Amino acid sequence: MKSHITNALSDFFFEYETQRQVLVRNRRVGVVCRLIQLGVLAYIIGMRLTLHTGPPHLTQGSHRVTLGLNDPKSRQLWVFIYEKGYQSTDTAVSSVFTKMKGVGYTNIDGKEEIWDVADYVFPSQGDASFVVMTNFIITKNQTMGKCPELPGRDNCTTNADCEEGRYKRQMTGVCLNLTHTCEVLAWCPVENDHTIPDPALLVSAENYTLFIKNSITFPLFEVTRSNLVEGIDGKYISKCLFNPNTDPLCPIMRLGDVVKYSGFDFATIAKVGAAIGIVVDWTCNFDVSVKHCKPVYTFHGLYGNPAQKGDVKASTGYNFRYAKHYMDDKEPKRTLLKVFGIRIDIIVQSLARKFDIIPTLTAIGSGVGIFGVATDVEAEAAVESEGSTEKKEIAK
């Protein structure tokens, strides 16, 4: 019994199985085999090495009109080589703060007015998503009461035309002879937004500046970065203005430039509003120094281009209503603003990579698999073409 176990153990430790191999010696077959193998090798392994020698280098400061973020070909290669390659990846947690600067000026019927940050940014607290007012329809001194609808809307001839209970407006059931419109219970006078001021009242918004602060952390690699990278210090910020070619890392942008880079025409969208996405792209390779991990800003029109062809009318412009409430002689009143503006969404995209042994092994493993298949197929072909099948038959 004991010797049995000893034998089995010694067999396990001292014996080793390996495959018997056939050596084919034939010029044509040999060359073809080697060439195919070389091709596969070059594809699987070579490509990885070749492309890694250069550091990750996306076209910095690209500013396309279409929403294509980067060159798709190079990026696809990029993603696969790295994702399936020798590196592990991580996406970041990020925070964005914004600050607008600049003063707007309007002169309506000789009445000069100034619009500062507290007046034209919604919301005021510096969110990643906010609206800069560029145009507005103001309805002052609204009080709760009964008044006629606007001419052209809810026209009527008799009281019967003004039935109650519709949710769009609260009808009183009275048809007013003066205007031939239904009487409504509403904030009166009713807002008249038939004509949008043209040109936009606050075209001076073109010269406002936007300051973006973005903090980003890759938890896996324990790296924290800010868009105020090395060299972007207080002195530089105090005088720089973002330009994709000359100042691609300056976090201060002219609103007019942002609109231009996103493919819009400022005068047009200032009138009816639009939505713009500013993508802050952090594609980092932590195999090289962390200092090379820098943001790339790109600009994209999201919605509201009135010049767009084939666009449905419903998605043109960007506007919302906003009320300032106050008391006047113990009576609550409000000033209603229909705000047309440029909505800006700061969107942070991130992908970091670093060498890691596990994905490397996995990549090699899968490479070996494919390599093996290729080799087998060739070999079989080769051997068969030679008619030298070294198969032995074991008949029952």
Add this chain to the structure above:
Amino acid sequence: MKSHITNALSDFFFEYETQRQVLVRNRRVGVVCRLIQLGVLAYIIGMRLTLHTGPPHLTQGSHRVTLGLNDPKSRQLWVFIYEKGYQSTDTAVSSVFTKMKGVGYTNIDGKEEIWDVADYVFPSQGDASFVVMTNFIITKNQTMGKCPELPGRDNCTTNADCEEGRYKRQMTGVCLNLTHTCEVLAWCPVENDHTIPDPALLVSAENYTLFIKNSITFPLFEVTRSNLVEGIDGKYISKCLFNPNTDPLCPIMRLGDVVKYSGFDFATIAKVGAAIGIVVDWTCNFDVSVKHCKPVYTFHGLYGNPAQKGDVKASTGYNFRYAKHYMDDKEPKRTLLKVFGIRIDIIVQSLARKFDIIPTLTAIGSGVGIFGVATDVEAEAAVESEGSTEKKEIAK
């Protein structure tokens, strides 16, 4: 020397090694082997092909009460077959804008009032996350001063009971005999939120409509889509209303429907508030036409169902306080609103896929690996059962 190198080179190029193989001829073993191989093949490769013939087709417009987004089985299969399969994947960057429509009406003590968008939506600028006010407790004409606490709160008999320094309220240290409560320094009069108006004051909110605009971009595939897909034009939008069965792509939803689809009872949550998530799911396969990439809307109760059993009281309802400041006879005053409302979060989920050579090769490679193992195991079993081990011993 030279002939040595030449020999080595000619050996490298003209020789080729392959394995010697054994041909087993046995009915039982053969059939079993082929069946196992077929099974593995079917699993690894067949499944992929079979499932790919049909386009990605998730249950459109499903509206579950629980937060299960899609059929888990089919989705799991889906994810693995595609993620590990022949396609590369990408998630999108997205932007969401919202717009509410509709007018609310209240009649409190004979005083009729109208509530429009500028009054009942917080914040006003059309964010992806906002609150629709459905009920409120209003405390008008608050001024900064000293007044008694509400009966039932901070009861006292002597001044000693009203010690200063508690952060919940600023005590003056005086016990007021009239109310038997401590005097506080606060916006006076103090808000009394002991009773919540029931039914909700703005139950008419059920008929408000919500318009969702969602722009989405898959950077890897350079595809930009909007939820106003082909066929969803201005004409359709002007009269459609979202319905998961008949109008699953209409971006205009009745608030009452949204509440119903998310499993809440409108009358109940209108009173105390709740939070609802509207998930816009973009699961796209770009191997087929981009026109098939359409959003699927699902609705989920996130918080605040007062009817939920076993729910802790702390998580019931949704409310916040909001103040309108004004000046009255040079004195700053405010109207405090305790707002109960339906908070809506538009959550965009995205996953796009497209054929790619690298993941395909990887999938095949790994498939080959498993196939190889399966084959080896069978073969060994087969050969051993035959007692025909073709092993040669090389004894030392």
Add this chain to the structure above:
Amino acid sequence: MKSHITNALSDFFFEYETQRQVLVRNRRVGVVCRLIQLGVLAYIIGMRLTLHTGPPHLTQGSHRVTLGLNDPKSRQLWVFIYEKGYQSTDTAVSSVFTKMKGVGYTNIDGKEEIWDVADYVFPSQGDASFVVMTNFIITKNQTMGKCPELPGRDNCTTNADCEEGRYKRQMTGVCLNLTHTCEVLAWCPVENDHTIPDPALLVSAENYTLFIKNSITFPLFEVTRSNLVEGIDGKYISKCLFNPNTDPLCPIMRLGDVVKYSGFDFATIAKVGAAIGIVVDWTCNFDVSVKHCKPVYTFHGLYGNPAQKGDVKASTGYNFRYAKHYMDDKEPKRTLLKVFGIRIDIIVQSLARKFDIIPTLTAIGSGVGIFGVATDVEAEAAVESEGSTEKKEIAK
């Protein structure tokens, strides 16, 4: 013809090829081979099993000053073993609601004032990202008009120094002799923010509490969780206060603690403001009971530490301007607040895992690949060292 097909079929079904193998019997080579194999096995498979026996256990309630979320080593291992291992992964869709509590008190020039939630939280509706005001510069009773710039800014001696058209301020082109500064068209009087109140006016903010509600859903696994997990009921919430060691699951946090955990000094940042990220980390393993899926709160300074060395001045502090508009004798006026505050971003991070057959097979497949390579290399080395190459030459 028919017999041909029958033959081919019978060959296919009843024949089976396998490799001829060589059995090497040699102590030294055998032991070395087995050891290498064991090492590879231990690495590929053993590691997975070993590390799986313990449930996922991240350092709960860790509160670091740096933004490193977890121990990187263990996490890296973690990620790879699981991502590449036998589990499939999913990230969650989540919603966050917040509620501040507490009352602030200021005494400016003998004028006592109270600041409640409706006054010091921006925005008011309980977003995942909000600002708590801790300090402010108030400019009351601003009206639209003409007034001199502040001394020290836009100094002038003649009208020529005050050229129009600069967007920072709207100049009238007049140099005022009294102040030797340019006259501007603005909300007057102009805000003077040269000196920031020190200490902060609302240092009592340290005692405010923050209540976080977080709902999370893993669509793939159909699991919905809330941060009010089992045991965190209404009774517990009514009296608990977050502490990473004693109460790591209490969703109510003292603002002073949040600031401390994020590495800031409260008195310092209360004055100039700062930004803090509260990361709610859901790392769940659904192979064990769903009850073990609990949130981990960590705190990170994002921006604005004035004590930070080497920090550019531009990124210090956090402030924004906010206006309360009102009517005074038919004239629109406003109270401008320059708000310094603590901005809090609730950031939800999630990663769930569950056993799945496909990633398991893929992992085994890739493991087999690597194992195979290792084995081959050894075997070849072993065989060659023995000089017993069992190769047969087939010369043409």
